[in-house]
Amino acid sequence: MTQPLRIALAGLGTVGGGVVKLLETNRALIERRAGRPITVTAISARDRTRDRGVDLSPFEWVDDATTLAARDDVDVVVELIGGADGPALTLARSTLANGKAFVTANKAMIAHHGVELAEAAEKADAALKYEAAVAGGIPVIKGLREGAAANEIGHVYGILNGTCNYILTKMESEGLDFADVLAEAQALGYAEADPSFDIDGVDAAHKLSILASLAFGTTLDFDAVAISGIRHVIAADIAEAASLGFRVRLVGLAEANESGLFQRVHACLVPVSHPLAHVAGSLNAVVAEGNFVGRLFFEGRGAGEGPTASAVVADLIDIARGEYGPAFAMPVTSLARLAPAKAGERSGRAYLRFTVADRPGVLAEITAAMRDAGVSIESLIQRGAAADGGVLLVMVTHDCPESAVIDALDRLKGSASILGQPMLMHILDI
Template structure:
């Protein structure tokens, strides 16, 4: 009889329960595809008495999460979360014990991925993390295996379902950010403290992982320029639509002779682009290779079923004996590449100003653009409900980001401005 792959599972939340359900529901199919059964032998979570909708009575229960690394298992699955703390301790203990490790923890990988990959390579055990980026979408496998023969020049996409849910709701219903955020929290799409999502940090963690695999460079989360959607208003969404765009939070990484550039910011996406039609909590990733061309990966980016599906897919690979370097090449072969200067990036921009409704304001803004070397493609002024104020929207011609920054710096502190300007990049 073929020996089963024995799995220890840390974390019995939404995804952990989903992993148990996937393994139970598709037990026979998974065994045939993996070449042997996959069985959970031990679990760990904070509350032993909680009803999780799945039966865990048949598994050994360990209150100490780190003890899973020492139990009678071949692979440990970590679904605890957090960049440090128990998750990192378990990862180090598991790899140090010479056992395979599967995780959905993008924050831990963004901050400690190189260290953990070196440990896995030294122990000759698998480290897999398909579920860490874009839930059930096989984008890690697509980059690491499907595009292995290509030099990838750019990878970008919608990497956070919470932000996409909020923006597409604002778009379809004309509601403002705070109102839709409250609904997202009530529905469970957003946390009670949504900062990691709406300020772009979650998407930046995922982008850092994609960038490392796509370009063969060492993880560099600290180099990601991060912005969110907190200051996007219903008026911005409406103006974007009128101009032929939709607002999306886009993570963008590209490599060229100047280095690797990584950015998470709100973008205006043309109606003709596939990302403009990604709505709700769906994720989508575009990768561009020099021989395969442009590939689009799209699907459910979160949830118990899709994320658990990705975790179990990693377990099936391990059961088959398919390992290989976590980042598609040994950590020693990952290139040390300097970050490309943000100011040197070129593109068109959407700039929104709330201004005092008086003579000379437009001239002041136009002069700041001119003096910074930014050419204006279009300028729109609209009255707003607040008496004595107006909304000014500028779309620029292509210019270096440094020039846009210089123009905004010239206007900083101006008595004509009623608030901070909003800058959104326009996706080419």
């Protein structure tokens, strides 16, 4: 009989329990596809007493997850602990140092330490796999690393956080404000008690930096991602966007060109004709534009027990077959180091929302600032009273340098006519 692939599982939360269930439920099919059995030999988690809805009695329990890497009865360590550093990183380093394969769903660790870990994997001739780290069950890592390997990718972008997409589409369908939908999402378990990583764009930025490295053959540069979230999107933004033929989505966008590597996560207006505008609820979607293959569109469930466990086990099947290569599609020494591209050099249309004092001359003041900064206005809408007592003013610019829009907003800083912080959202024109 062919020797089984023996795995150790560190972390038994929602995803860890899902991996055990999937391996058991689809055992025969997985063995046929992998060419040999995949078996769990050891497990580790913080709480032995918690009921995870799956029988863990056949597996040896280890209190210190970092010791799993040195076990003789383990071929692959699966890390589902989480966190960019700490025990997860210690386990990753020791696993690869021991020449064993390592599978993770940890996007923060890959975003911050992926190059180091890829170097260690190459040195040990061991697999480093992380399909589950980006977009859950959507096979976008494999799609970029293998399916689109012959293509030069012009852009990679998408909806990379299900919590934000759920909130925005709920605001869209029911006309609710951000705070109300966030509270509901937390009650339903779609959002964490502290949702900052999701709603402020950090989670999506981790994933974007990984996609950018794969798409463009560049070294990871999470620190260069410009990040803003959806915390300041209001119901009026959703409504005004709809009236203009757009939907608001949190989009991560990356491109590499002669100016350098551009990476940004931000709320933006997506034309209703674009596929991303129709990605609803907690779904994720990724778009890659290849010079020969054209547009590739990946959509599916980006989180949760089943989708993420599916991605983890897919990596295990690859390892069982002996199918793995460089973690970022090419050796680390071949990854290009590009300087961050300046956002101000980009051109495009922008959506601007102001709450202004209800008095004569305000509109003239704002349009003068736009004129002086070289920003041409495509459309302008003025509504009645806003929530804080002012008047809502919304405009869409013509195509212009992003630096010009920022200049116009800087000219209006400190103006007694502007109540609160203006809202700027770029328009997706890809």
